[in-house]
Amino acid sequence: MAEISVRMGELATSSDPRTGLVSIGLGSCIGLALVDASARVAGLAHVMLPGPTPAGSSRPPGTFADTGVQALLEAVLAAGARRMCLSAVIVGGAQMFGSAGKMQVGQRNEEAVRAAIRAVRIPIVAAETGGGSGRTIRVYLDDIRVTSRAAGGAEQILLGAMAVAA
Amino acid sequence: MRTNYTEIELDALRELANIGAGTAATSLSGLLGIPIDVDVPTAAAMPLADAIDATGPAELCVTGVAIPLDGDLAGSALMLFPEEDVATLCGLLGLEPDSEYAASALGEVVNILCASYLGALSDMTGLQIELGPPEQVFDMLGAIMGSILAMSAGASDVALMLDSALIIEGQACSLSFLLIPSADGVDGLLAQLGLG
Numbered sequence: 001m002a003e004i005s006v007r008m009g010e011l012a013t014s015s016d017p018r019t020g021l022v023s024i025g026l027g028s029c030i031g032l033a034l035v036d037a038s039a040r041v042a043g044l045a046h047v048m049l050p051g052p053t054p055a056g057s058s059r060p061p062g063t064f065a066d067t068g069v070q071a072l073l074e075a076v077l078a079a080g081a082r083r084m085c086l087s088a089v090i091v092g093g094a095q096m097f098g099s100a101g102k103m104q105v106g107q108r109n110e111e112a113v114r115a116a117i118r119a120v121r122i123p124i125v126a127a128e129t130g131g132g133s134g135r136t137i138r139v140y141l142d143d144i145r146v147t148s149r150a151a152g153g154a155e156q157i158l159l160g161a162m163a164v165a166a
Numbered sequence: 167m168r169t170n171y172t173e174i175e176l177d178a179l180r181e182l183a184n185i186g187a188g189t190a191a192t193s194l195s196g197l198l199g200i201p202i203d204v205d206v207p208t209a210a211a212m213p214l215a216d217a218i219d220a221t222g223p224a225e226l227c228v229t230g231v232a233i234p235l236d237g238d239l240a241g242s243a244l245m246l247f248p249e250e251d252v253a254t255l256c257g258l259l260g261l262e263p264d265s266e267y268a269a270s271a272l273g274e275v276v277n278i279l280c281a282s283y284l285g286a287l288s289d290m291t292g293l294q295i296e297l298g299p300p301e302q303v304f305d306m307l308g309a310i311m312g313s314i315l316a317m318s319a320g321a322s323d324v325a326l327m328l329d330s331a332l333i334i335e336g337q338a339c340s341l342s343f344l345l346i347p348s349a350d351g352v353d354g355l356l357a358q359l360g361l362g
Contacts, residue, residue: 008214009214026309027316029313058323096313097234097303097317105317134310134313136225136306151304
């Protein structure tokens with residue numbers, strides 16, 4: 001199965017069962033998946049910073065939480081997802097450095113992404129966030145599955161076909 | 167907002183990195199008791215996502231030791247050690263790679279290299295650079311780089327990285343020392359070199 005690699009600040013969608021989406025190595029970044037299981041359309045954004053987005057920003061569309069969530073939502077709708085059928089899964093937001101409390105980018109990223117998703121009224125059905133380890137998020141389009149995997153750990157299913165159909 | 171640097175500016179930064187790395191190599195050589203060579207450093211400004219790719223495969227698990235920089239030069243110094251390099255270094259230091267001493271020894275090696283590298287930079291530029299305590303993680307390269315870049319991210323999507331290779335003679339081991347100044351930090355460095 002082919003995979004689209006969604007790098008830091010980027011976002012992508014897929015409606016092709018043979019093409020998954022992946023963000024490898026999320027540290028303080030957040031991987032946000034928006035999934036319409038019945039239309040079999042999903043999108044993934046690799047959010048880097050909480051924002052707010054500076055005016056006139058020319059940075060990649062998924063960079064900031066506020067504009068990133070909006071841009072991803074528009075992209076999955078354009079790819080054929082229906083607004084009312086969307087579920088969100090978030091992965092990442094670890095605190096790998098700066099244990100002294102400085103910055104806390106990971107935690108602020110998670111809060112900002114959650115707030116932005118709440119603002120567009122999409123349910124967050126699963127989350128694997130915080131802690132001190134990096135993670136990889138994968139979205140499989142063949143059986144509509146979202147997984148998270150920490151460095152050296154096992155792949156964990158956060159959203160599966162059965163759970164979504166229910 | 168800076169999004170690119172001229173070739174003259176990059177050359178000047180490369181020269182700084184060269185002198186910093188040379189001083190660090192002398193320290194490492196003294197520590198390990200064997201000769202250390204320095205490769206020509208690279209200085210490149212690129213979009214953040216490309217900067218991560220430039221350091222290696224995002225899923226590769228490595229030991230990363232980061233030292234936060236503050237004062238007149240904000241940013242991070244970072245060394246990334248694939249597993250085999252941890253083993254080589256520990257071997258040269260007479261330590262078992264999995265022992266409790268190995269982790270702290272690795273942190274101390276980075277601390278010493280960073281102090282000599284940035285001491286040389288400080289001598290040349292007159293900038294006062296404060297080093298934070300080393301922080302060590304074992305994780306995916308992408309997660310380490312992404313977290314470091316997010317902390318020093320400025321207003322633009324461009325990261326400037328100075329990469330110097332320290333080559334341990336007689337071993338298939340080349341340690342990469344990365345200096346990732348914040349956007350303001352780069353301007354400060356260039357200003358001190360008369361290129362601001």
